[in-house]
Amino acid sequence: MGSTMKPKRQGGSTSLAGLPLALLALSIARSDAGTPDVGPRDQIWQILDHLDEGVMLVDESLRPLLANEAARSMLGLRSRTLPQRIPSEEIVRLAARSLDYAQVQEETIDLWFPARSTLKVRLVPLENGGAVVTMRDMTEELLAQRVRKEFVSHASHELKSPVASMQALSEAIGKAVVDDPETAARFATRLATESERLGRLVADLLDLSRLEDPGRAALEPADLTEIARSEVETYRPQATAKRIDISMRLEPDVRVLGDGQQLGSMIRNLLDNAIRYTSEDGHVVVQLATADARAELEVADDGMGISREAQARIFERFYRVDRARSRDRGGTGLGLAIVKHVAELHGGTVAVRSDLGQGSVFVVSLPLAIEDHPPAEDGTGP
DSSP, X not given: OOTTXXXXXXXXXXTTTTOHHHHHHHHHHHHTTTOSXXXXXXXXXXXXXXXXXEEEEEOTTOOEEEEOXXXXXXXXXXXXXXXXXXXXXXXXXXXXXXXXXXXXXXXXEEEOSSSOEEEEEEEXXXXXXXXXXXXXXXXXXXXXXXXXXXXXXXXXXXXXXXHHHHHHHHHHHHHHHHHOHHHHHHHHHHHHHHHHHHHHHHHHHHHHHHHTOGGGOOOEEEEHHHHHHHHHHHHHXXXXXXXXXXXXXXXXXXXXXXXXXXXXXXXXXXXXXHHHTSOTTOEEEEEEXXXXXXXXXXXXXXXXXXXXXXXXXXXXXXXXXXXXXXXHTTOOXXXXXXXXXXXXXXXXXXXXXXXXXXXXXXXXXXXXXXXXXXXXXXXXXX
């Protein structure tokens, strides 16, 4: 391959515009054309192998000549020894079209080997034959887009329901307030309930949006014992109203590195979930202990429990075990998703143990804060 390899020009402008990775590949080709000094070639190889994008050079018969680490990984090539043929019929077809028409070709393709993935592939034909292939893995980006679309769709649906109810109730109150004050009062109570539900939903959506911007979190030693105690006392009136006994067994002075407000939100949602789905005269127990340099927080109830099938999905946004019952009880479907977000942002995990009719136990495990011991004045330390 000669050192005069150039990208084909189309319409007076180079077809490699916006493709610095392809230019790097061409530089390697030039270095391989008999240049005795291998220094630049080795440097370019190091640059290529540290890029996330895949770069491959193929000849006019579509045989791979050069490929960086990313390209080999995307195509399942385990060694630097390249095969005689690109191991993807979609890329072969795109490369053949690029050479046949002497035009840049770009397409998004799905691969099933070595793993299911979606790649954005661009082929740039060369004047002396062959082509440069660049590949960008779009799998995670497309997944994130799909998750965002689903979230917006779910959020819109969840917001629509209480708003529609509030509109209908307000109209009914307007008609009944003169002729039937008792009915108007009943509708007014339901209107207040729907407005509270809408307020909780909006608050949970705001909490989730804050959690997805972890750079805003203030990480500092937080007293998990006091946070848990405060949240339990906040929820005690709600539990008492349902004749639910709520008790605490908290190890003193348990400290974790994190954001106190987020940790409070996590415990608040666990308590809300436990009280909401525990029947009258039930029990909720909050325990906090330490083991193996971790804080173990448990919120247990003797409520309705969760089926094993549902346990795999309860931390998903807007997932409800029983949608109708959850709405009746005022749940937003976001509480446990918030719990999971907070736990993971603090380097922890959340798990559930439950059987139908036997209650549930939610367990959050967080790393303990490492105490800094300042040196003594004589420099000897503690």
